[in-house]
Amino acid sequence: MDIFLQQLINGLTLGSIYGLIAIGYTMVFGIIGMVNFAHGDVFMLSAFIALIFFLILTTWLGISSIVLALLIVLVLSMILTSLWGWAIERIAYRPLRGSFRLAPLISAIGVSIFLSNFVQVAQGARNKPTAPMVRDVIVLYQSEAGYTVALSYKQIIIMLTTAVLLTIFWYLVQKTSLGRAQRACEQDRKMASLLGIDVDKTISLTFVIGAALASVAGTMYLLYYGVVSFADGFVPGVKAFTAAVLGGIGSLPGAVLGGLIIGLIETFWSAYFSIEYKDVAAFSILAIVLIFMPSGILGRPEVEKV
Amino acid sequence: MSMAEQNIGVKAAREPLLSVRGVKTYYGNIIALKGVDIDVNEGEIVTLIGANGAGKSTLMMTIFGNPRAREGTIRFAGQDITKMPTHEIARLSIAQSPEGRRIFARMTVFENLQMGASINGMAHFNEDLERVCTLFPRLKERLQQRGGTLSGGEQQMLAIARALMSRPKLLLLDEPSLGLAPLIVKQIFDIIKELNKKDGMTVFLVEQNAYHALRLAHRGYVMVTGNITMSGTGKELLENPQVRAAYLEGGHH
Ligand SMILES: Nc1ncnc2c1ncn2[C@@H]1O[C@H](COP(=O)(O)OP(=O)(O)O)[C@@H](O)[C@H]1O
Numbered sequence A: 001m002d003i004f005l006q007q008l009i010n011g012l013t014l015g016s017i018y019g020l021i022a023i024g025y026t027m028v029f030g031i032i033g034m035v036n037f038a039h040g041d042v043f044m045l046s047a048f049i050a051l052i053f054f055l056i057l058t059t060w061l062g063i064s065s066i067v068l069a070l071l072i073v074l075v076l077s078m079i080l081t082s083l084w085g086w087a088i089e090r091i092a093y094r095p096l097r098g099s100f101r102l103a104p105l106i107s108a109i110g111v112s113i114f115l116s117n118f119v120q121v122a123q124g125a126r127n128k129p130t131a132p133m134v135r136d137v138i139v140l141y142q143s144e145a146g147y148t149v150a151l152s153y154k155q156i157i158i159m160l161t162t163a164v165l166l167t168i169f170w171y172l173v174q175k176t177s178l179g180r181a182q183r184a185c186e187q188d189r190k191m192a193s194l195l196g197i198d199v200d201k202t203i204s205l206t207f208v209i210g211a212a213l214a215s216v217a218g219t220m221y222l223l224y225y226g227v228v229s230f231a232d233g234f235v236p237g238v239k240a241f242t243a244a245v246l247g248g249i250g251s252l253p254g255a256v257l258g259g260l261i262i263g264l265i266e267t268f269w270s271a272y273f274s275i276e277y278k279d280v281a282a283f284s285i286l287a288i289v290l291i292f293m294p295s296g297i298l299g300r301p302e303v304e305k306v
Numbered sequence B: 001m002s003m004a005e006q007n008i009g010v011k012a013a014r015e016p017l018l019s020v021r022g023v024k025t026y027y028g029n030i031i032a033l034k035g036v037d038i039d040v041n042e043g044e045i046v047t048l049i050g051a052n053g054a055g056k057s058t059l060m061m062t063i064f065g066n067p068r069a070r071e072g073t074i075r076f077a078g079q080d081i082t083k084m085p086t087h088e089i090a091r092l093s094i095a096q097s098p099e100g101r102r103i104f105a106r107m108t109v110f111e112n113l114q115m116g117a118s119i120n121g122m123a124h125f126n127e128d129l130e131r132v133c134t135l136f137p138r139l140k141e142r143l144q145q146r147g148g149t150l151s152g153g154e155q156q157m158l159a160i161a162r163a164l165m166s167r168p169k170l171l172l173l174d175e176p177s178l179g180l181a182p183l184i185v186k187q188i189f190d191i192i193k194e195l196n197k198k199d200g201m202t203v204f205l206v207e208q209n210a211y212h213a214l215r216l217a218h219r220g221y222v223m224v225t226g227n228i229t230m231s232g233t234g235k236e237l238l239e240n241p242q243v244r245a246a247y248l249e250g251g252h253h
């Protein structure tokens, strides 16, 4: 029971991070029917951006309040990563819109390679650690056998930040005219343009939102693990994409749900079975779910976009 | 807008609200419009009739620049819009209820109407909502229902209502009667007439249902495989033996 509780907490924390990344995949797929393979690397890049800002704030500017530093880092990293997201769409995807279906996909793979190489060259190939941040934990429960169930401040920060940002994001998409335009373009771009919606601008906005949420994930990832490397875009990216597919690609609640499920499977599998096979477990579950629910858990059976 | 363009705008007061000149549109290498000339004057109801596949919907969409005219010019309110991006054309206050209705299926009726009002930033939203609900009481009862769950007739009403939400200077209607019961068709045509009479709204109406359309319209055009073959007042066309033979066989619906 205690192990279960501990893994539940760990799994939800990890799942929040996957969920944030998965939204970027799902939104982009929803609006232009493309898998943005570079999204995982945008996440990795954002973790580096966060790392650099952290160092500047804490060691150079001497900000001692970690919470304040985190908040500033989060905002700056969201802005900068959004710019990257915007630029990638503008440079690598928009010129290919309307050409053959695989063209943007290939371009996305190129961007992915570019980003990881760029970071490798600029930041070096080794893992980049930060000084440990927020080390306090709350002991929830201690068993007689000596096993403790703890909730760390880090985990609280990660889950709270995720919850708050998802709420803001949800409000944006559901209640504002920007969000409405975004959903309209997702359903029928041609009709949206007949109603005066600038479709290109809306697609840009989608990339900006996706990158901003990925940068939140990147900052949280850095906070959680305290280390990041240029190769860290790939595996979390693939898992977040898996989460998006599992939840039903195109569905926003599905992306979050899928992220949480993947996070939970991964931690539970590591705890109860073998840590080496945790990724295999996550992907196997995906395969099984897709056999029985081809459009994912919350996805709608959809005809192909053209 | 420069002074020069504004001057043209003033001079254009006498020019038709919409004028299409020598427009050719292609799908790939296949020509769909072979040089179309059409005028719609302010305050008129003009109808375009023609068989399935004649190119009527293509013309409606070409006016909006999607697909784009490869040759010819399209002017609206004194401005050349031939090469303007679609969303900017819409912002000049042209609205379309397109072929196939194109309701946002996963948005509520209310949200669909909000989308219609987006070009003027929701300025008169409540007032206009009230107005379309009066015109289409069926929609009022279903404001919170998803667009995709509406019946065909209700979707058509929603498509027209959505187009009206932007207070368009020119309303394009592509086969509003398609697939609807005669009673609903009559309702919709009555509403078009009322909008034209009371609000002076200019309407360009595409129809296969030629009898009703020609009775309603001030003027009409007949399109055959990408060419305009006849034009005249609604009455003239109704009485024209060729039109009768081609489009009014089988009585008055
Ligand atoms: N998207 C398209 N791609 C290729 N051909 C098209 C497309 N849309 C229409 N066409 C062709 O253009 C011609 C005119 O079609 P359309 O404008 O839809 O006619 P109408 O509205 O009068 O029934 C038809 O021959 C049709 O097959």
Ligand SMILES: [Mg+2]
Pocket (backbone or CB within 6 Å): B056, B057, B058, B099, B175
């Ligand atoms: Mg048609």
